[in-house]
Amino acid sequence: MAIAVDEKYQGRGIGKQLLMTVEQWAKDDNCAGVRLVSSFSREKAHQFYSHCGYTHRKDQKNFVKIFDK
Numbered sequence: 001m002a003i004a005v006d007e008k009y010q011g012r013g014i015g016k017q018l019l020m021t022v023e024q025w026a027k028d029d030n031c032a033g034v035r036l037v038s039s040f041s042r043e044k045a046h047q048f049y050s051h052c053g054y055t056h057r058k059d060q061k062n063f064v065k066i067f068d069k
Contacts, residue, residue, distance in 0.1 A: 019052050 003022070005015045019034075026034050036054060038045050050056070
């Protein structure tokens, strides 16, 4: 599942509300926590997640192979 806030609406608390809703949903479903995956270049998003209490765990690469039809 992916969530994002359009750039023109950022800074209005929408992202924080989304995260709080996701976290409550996870708690209600007895999950141990929430894991976020964010592109390496999204530094503003990383700062936002840190501000919301998330800790940076590891850097990783994502690989995909698309087949020709």
